[in-house]
Amino acid sequence: MMTQDPRREIPFGRPILGEAEKAAVAEVLSGHMLTHGPRCAEFEKRFAERVGAKHAVTTSSCTTALHLALLAHGVGPGDEVIVPAETHVATGHVVEHCGARPVFVDVDRATGNIGAAAISEAITARTKAVMPVHYLGLPCDMDAIRAIADPAGLAVIEDCALALGADYGGRHPGAIGAAGCFSFYPAKHITTMEGGMLVTNDDGIEWTVRKQRAFGYDKGLGERSKPGIYDVVMLGYNFRMSEAQAAVGLCQLDRLDGFLAARECNAAALLAGLADIDEVFTFPVELGRARSSHYCVNAVLRTDDALERGAVVEHLKGAGIGTSVHYPVPVPLTAYYRERYGHADADFPVARWISDNAISLPVGPHLDEEDMTVIADSLKEAIAACRH
Numbered sequence: 001m002m003t004q005d006p007r008r009e010i011p012f013g014r015p016i017l018g019e020a021e022k023a024a025v026a027e028v029l030s031g032h033m034l035t036h037g038p039r040c041a042e043f044e045k046r047f048a049e050r051v052g053a054k055h056a057v058t059t060s061s062c063t064t065a066l067h068l069a070l071l072a073h074g075v076g077p078g079d080e081v082i083v084p085a086e087t088h089v090a091t092g093h094v095v096e097h098c099g100a101r102p103v104f105v106d107v108d109r110a111t112g113n114i115g116a117a118a119i120s121e122a123i124t125a126r127t128k129a130v131m132p133v134h135y136l137g138l139p140c141d142m143d144a145i146r147a148i149a150d151p152a153g154l155a156v157i158e159d160c161a162l163a164l165g166a167d168y169g170g171r172h173p174g175a176i177g178a179a180g181c182f183s184f185y186p187a188k189h190i191t192t193m194e195g196g197m198l199v200t201n202d203d204g205i206e207w208t209v210r211k212q213r214a215f216g217y218d219k220g221l222g223e224r225s226k227p228g229i230y231d232v233v234m235l236g237y238n239f240r241m242s243e244a245q246a247a248v249g250l251c252q253l254d255r256l257d258g259f260l261a262a263r264e265c266n267a268a269a270l271l272a273g274l275a276d277i278d279e280v281f282t283f284p285v286e287l288g289r290a291r292s293s294h295y296c297v298n299a300v301l302r303t304d305d306a307l308e309r310g311a312v313v314e315h316l317k318g319a320g321i322g323t324s325v326h327y328p329v330p331v332p333l334t335a336y337y338r339e340r341y342g343h344a345d346a347d348f349p350v351a352r353w354i355s356d357n358a359i360s361l362p363v364g365p366h367l368d369e370e371d372m373t374v375i376a377d378s379l380k381e382a383i384a385a386c387r388h
């Protein structure tokens, strides 16, 4: 018998959008500037300030930001880019889209992050860049990674999709490497529905990304002396954000501190609740100079023949608790990459362990500490009920 109210719904993610966001979108819709206008510019300015980067460029998603970052660093056919095996498929796909090869390395068992030693072993004469992914929001050991990457001349492109609000020795992830890319997909720390942001301290990279994001036009709308007249200086894309999205993003930035405080509080409560469950391993939320942005808490189950993750997840679902898996298959072991490069399970034992055993539990600001107690108690009950 479950002890909590079975009607209590605890979704994995639920964006918090209020009157301010609605009014901001209504204002955009009642004007004439629907895309690449002043709200995108303002969102970029405020985001850059927030993360302590010189530049920020709005994009249509984190994926397109990552793609533009690689292109701006000259990644193309014949190149290799080092990518952690345990990430969203977007991190691998953008390398493929550039015509380069993603070289996947296994992640660290203690954190789920890519480590400097694994990067060092994977470097060849063809390596052009490395893409640290701050797994679940805990920054990678950026000092150690840069100590390997910088002398080797590798661009460090940070995948910060889950890391908004994290901290690395007083610096924000994304502003540490050559470029950092953020996601504003609904379950993330802030949302613009779809959307992303690229940050960089490099003027040249910013220029290239801005141009390539918008068809490769030489002049943006506001820079044209003669209306409608432009030239095209490179092969570009349309990876822009709309004004309505940026308007929502600005409102969400105002709420970010509150969201982060709630996440931290929830994560602490949930980790305390999980601490006495022998069957559960959790990753640290602080380590050395790194402090997490608390995207979610992964409960990695010590599964065996008598305890299956699927059954536990089903049980939690029955109790109204939404969960996820970050990520369900290590990227190199997905059908596409397995077929393309012939990877084997044995090449990525830690990523395989996480993908097979992790349950991502919610700590978002749509939830409170009482919800965390319900989650921890329900997980205990689920493990007891599912053991056979």
Ligand SMILES: Cc1ncc(COP(=O)(O)O)c(C=O)c1O
Pocket: 061, 062, 063, 064, 087, 088, 090, 091, 133, 159, 161, 162, 182, 183, 184, 185, 195, 196
């Ligand atoms: C680590 C990581 N990188 C990239 C992405 C892709 O982000 P987007 O949906 O904004 O393209 C995700 C999505 O969750 C992610 O988890």
